[in-house]
Amino acid sequence: MKKLLTLLLSVLKDIGAFIMKVLKNPKGRTGVILVGIVVLAAVFAPYLTPYELDDYDIANGLAKPSAAHPLGTDKNGIDILTQLLYGARISLIIGITTGLCVTLLGATLGIVSAYFGKVSATVILNVINVLLVIPTTPLMMIMSNLSSSYLMMIAIFTLIGWCGTARMVRAQVLSIMNMNYIRAAELAGGSKNYIMFRHIMPSVSHLLIMNCALSCAGFMIAEAGLSFIGLGDPSVMSWGKILVAAQDSAFTSGLWAWVLAPGAAIFITVFGFMQIGYALEEILNPKMKRKKDTRTKGLAPEEAAAAVFAEIGDVSEAEADALKQKFITEGQRI
């Protein structure tokens, strides 16, 4: 019992120390603060606004920003700020869940393809090749007709988005596998599973954590885009949907706050996640610290990662470029 408690304490201490490291990093600090604000707003949405999403007040429709409605109201008199706060929920849920799912699925399949025999490698690589060529936007649009629930959107994003992560992880694992310490572990009689969890996982974890934060950001933009073209969940409020309504009525009546606020919200959240991702990369990736590393010197983090993959073989230069494209701009490509 006592042993367990000390173990728990040490784990908590490690986590605490890690969080402190993130907070000490200027980028990490900015990111945590920005994302923190959005998360708090989403969680406490019902307490932050006196209105509900179905508070119709048609007489008071299309109102200019005022003390009662800081961002004005829409055509039906529903408070825009309320919509914005509730919209943060779906944006965060979809962004974070998809980011996690994509990273987990990609990491598992990436490691399996690199470390567990030729058959699995062939199968997975072929699936990846197919997914990289399939035009994702039309496929996503057609598939979102299957079900309008936002869970479907998460599923589609995950199904289509994992291949970038998997290739990245595979490349990293392949380069590590030839290192002497892995050879030594194999010679010492370590089983495949042991080596994978004990030696390989830790060495790709920094990539995964960074990738997760960056994909969260990318998928939030993608979600906003999809709900803007009307493929989102009709039963929940999202930032993209606010903008659709704004395009219909805010333009002619000059309600700037209605258009600017959702964009600012998306920017703050996505920028926050990106900063966290870059901070994690700086903290966790020992290669970034060695300023002498000419491959990564002076490049933006995601480019640096791709440059490293290009060098460690398996991924050819042309593919590394494709990878770079897939990396974060996923959402911008709709």
Added chain:
Amino acid sequence: MKGYYLKKVLSSLFVLFIIITLNFFLPRMIFSDPAQPYFAGVPEDAVALREQIREANGFNDPLIVQYLDYLGRIATLDFGESHYYKESVWKVMFSRIPWSMVLTVSSMVFSLIFGIIFGAVAGKKRDRAADKTLLALSGVTTAIPSFWLALVSVMLFAFTYKIFPYRGAMTAGYTLSFNGTVFLIVFACVIALAIALKLITKKTLFIFAGIPVSLAAGIFAAVPLADIADVAYHAALPVMIAVFSGVISYALLVRNSMIAVTNEDYILTARAKGLPPSVVLYKHTFRNALLPLITNVGMSMAGLMGGSVLTEKIFSWPGMGQLLLDACNNGDYLLSQAILLLFAVITVVCNFITDLVYHKFDPRIKEV
């Protein structure tokens, strides 16, 4: 080398097969009754008539027969008739592709020109003002959804200050007149000139340049200047927005690859043998730094005909993106299937060409 391309062709065919299969099964999963779109205008209670339609279109056959039948129709390039437009799917698609290309091609050309210049200036020396501006801007453009930028600029330039029109590709009531014969004549003449130049000078460049130049010349000859001006006026805003983010992404690519190339040994050699810095910069660094751009451009080529769904929706532009969106919303699945397949074919072909070109320009690349 041959084995590599054979493998590539086979895997491309496999991709197309997957897409076709998806195309067949997705509508059957989405609609409880895949024959539904065929019933347009048929009353709910006309059961016998509905059954007849179902029978006539083969919906009563076993699934495998339907699937083989579908494969057969794809093999003969028969995509059927759109339910919504009551026209052949081919005709509907080809009436939209040029409109998408007006936006995509012009934004790509401008983005490339300005992107390469900006990237070269920024990559020349790290941490200068141009470099810092580029990095800051790229942070902003990745974090801001481009469709929101489009919305804001529409509100600003089309509503608050009425400088640009806010919707459509032409002024309402106008139709574009297009003289097919003139187009063909001019196109053929310029292409012939390009081929002749190639044969005389033995430079492949003329073929590469000849195709876009002859297309452009043909279009300018076949469409009256007033119509071109009208379309350009309508396209200005969407193109500017696309160029804004395009310039930054191309510039970032060029800048990063310039920095990567600067660290190469052959640049050191060039400097060591006493070449003037400007020669090293433009002859060695810059030229090699443009290589990754080939892949990038090749990949975006695939998107040229596809257009951008979001931009086209915001500007009510009558292009492919809008068409696909409408097809999805109307349940017009014969149309959306065909669009998906067309995009896949274009992507596969473009990837293949990109690969070929890359190998030609960069012999160092290994054949995986």
